[in-house]
Amino acid sequence: MTLKKIVLFLLFAFSLNSFAQKDGYWDKERATTKEIIVSARDRIVLKTEDLPVGTTEIVYRITLLDENQQMANSLVSVLKSIPDPTGISQGSAGAVFLMSKISGDDTCTYSLFTSSDAAKKYIEDGKIDKACYSEEEPLSKDAKRLSLDKSSCLGQNISNIWFGFHSKNWLLKQKIVLEVVPWVDVKLNRGWNQDNKNEIISLCKTSTMAQKMANSDDFCVCILDKIIKQYRYTEFQKLLQIEKNKVYKDFGSACYKDADISKNVFNDLRKEASALIKQQKYNEAIPKLSTIINEGKATALDYSSIGYCYILTKQYEKALKFLQEGEKLDNTELLVKLNLAHLYLVSNNYSDAKTIYKKYQDQNVTDSLSWKDKTKSDFVIFQKAGLPSKDFEKVLKLFN
Numbered sequence: 181m182t183l184k185k186i187v188l189f190l191l192f193a194f195s196l197n198s199f200a201q202k203d204g205y206w207d208k209e210r211a212t213t214k215e216i217i218v219s220a221r222d223r224i225v226l227k228t229e230d231l232p233v234g235t236t237e238i239v240y241r242i243t244l245l246d247e248n249q250q251m252a253n254s255l256v257s258v259l260k261s262i263p264d265p266t267g268i269s270q271g272s273a274g275a276v277f278l279m280s281k282i283s284g285d286d287t288c289t290y291s292l293f294t295s296s297d298a299a300k301k302y303i304e305d306g307k308i309d310k311a312c313y314s315e316e317e318p319l320s321k322d323a324k325r326l327s328l329d330k331s332s333c334l335g336q337n338i339s340n341i342w343f344g345f346h347s348k349n350w351l352l353k354q355k356i357v358l359e360v361v362p363w364v365d366v367k368l369n370r371g372w373n374q375d376n377k378n379e380i381i382s383l384c385k386t387s388t389m390a391q392k393m394a395n396s397d398d399f400c401v402c403i404l405d406k407i408i409k410q411y412r413y414t415e416f417q418k419l420l421q422i423e424k425n426k427v428y429k430d431f432g433s434a435c436y437k438d439a440d441i442s443k444n445v446f447n448d449l450r451k452e453a454s455a456l457i458k459q460q461k462y463n464e465a466i467p468k469l470s471t472i473i474n475e476g477k478a479t480a481l482d483y484s485s486i487g488y489c490y491i492l493t494k495q496y497e498k499a500l501k502f503l504q505e506g507e508k509l510d511n512t513e514l515l516v517k518l519n520l521a522h523l524y525l526v527s528n529n530y531s532d533a534k535t536i537y538k539k540y541q542d543q544n545v546t547d548s549l550s551w552k553d554k555t556k557s558d559f560v561i562f563q564k565a566g567l568p569s570k571d572f573e574k575v576l577k578l579f580n
Contacts, residue, residue: 204264204365207232208256212360218288218347220354223306225299226343228360233414234369235362237265238341239278241323245355246284253281255323255359265363268325278323286354287318291344294334299342306346318348337373371413380404389432392471394448402435403428446477453485460561462489473502480510487519492565496527514545515554522558525575526567537575552579 212228231238241255258278262268268278291311293299298310308314312333315322328334334341345356384390384400393399407416407427419427435441449468456465469486472478483506490499500523506516517536524533537555545554559572 203367204234204236204363204369206256206259206262207235207362207364210362211256212358213254213256215355215357217353217355218345220349220351221347223303223344223346224356225293225303226345226356226358227296227299228341228343230339231341231362232364232369233371234365234367236329236365236368237325237327237363238360239265239268239323239325239363240343240358240360241278241280241321242288242290242319242343242345243280243282243321243357243359244284244286244288245282245357246286247355249282249284249355251280251282251357255361259361265325265327278325280321280323280357283321284354285320286352287320287348288354288356289318289346289348290315290322292334293342293344294338294340296342299344302344308344311344370408370411372408373413376413377404377408380407384428384432387428387432389436392449393445394452395444398441398444399432399435402438402441403431406431406434442475442477446472446475450482457485457489460492460565462492465489466493478509480506480513480516482506483509484513484515484519487516487523491519491523491526492561492567494567496523499523514540514543514551518545518551518554518558522562525571526562528568530571530574533571533575534578538578541579555579 210229210232212226214226216224216226218224239255239259243251245251255278291302291308291314293302293311295310301310302308308316312331313326326334328338341360343358343360347354381400381404384403385396390396390399410427411419416424416427436445449472453465453468456462456468466486466489469478469482469489472482473486483502487499487503487506490496490502499519503516503520503523506513507520510516517540521533521536524530524536540551542551544550556576559569559576563569563572
């Protein structure tokens, strides 16, 4: 590859990278431009326009002018050529670039405050202990970039900044021009900060769908992502409660059908049902298994498990229905066959039960559990549950 091609490639890659990093905009509509006459030795305060939601940076410029001077160019026009705050050097070169080309002979000091009370106190006594930033060296012009998200004093949630100025002209009044332009992060501009997101997650966790899951994190994050994409936070907050409920329901249904989330949900339900069966809480396991079946996600083993639960709760017709469905789904699943044999046996159909018991007696129902051992352990459980047991011994003799 020639040197020319390499240079062109690097320039192209750099331009793509610069474009990819542009995740916000200079909000020219809500920029602050204020001009005020300050009396000699006086202190005054200028409040910025309301900073838009999602403001992460501000660039400000202060210029002191002689009485008849006018600004040569606005700060907004200077920033037009800068795609994002990273394009502004934090060093002296960046400050010079942002500086007004003109200024008067007057000077002032200034401080930044985040509340009107602190600004009023500054007017009264000139103290700057409540200031977030102060420039105590008298100057005729200044320009800086401030990152709100990196400032413990300012922070992203402030809506205004108060600039306090102290004139250092001991005899004459002076003219101060303040310009402030906010940089707005596109994502944060939608109003979804960490607290707002946690609010949605917490509400999701209490929903009926989420409570069916052993771990609802992915499900709730899915709903949150859909809400954030559809609504600004303020828009969502203005919805009636009945409208919010519908949003949760609709997005919940969509997330519930997501392949990965759905798989985890149903696996969780299976684990919960299995644990309940081991604890002999069959009535509690049945709804878990029913949810899987009703959603069309059941395997033959799910049908086998619910059939087993119905046998132990003496609901034989329901047991027959689901075991036959399991048999249709997988005619080779021996746990379904064994539970069918159990069902026939306890419902006084020894003949059909005997046929199944004998047919599969030399096979395993799982990779490590034999048909015979599973039958024996089931009979112990059936006897404790009070199921009809007069033919249990006859079946066990078939295995000898």
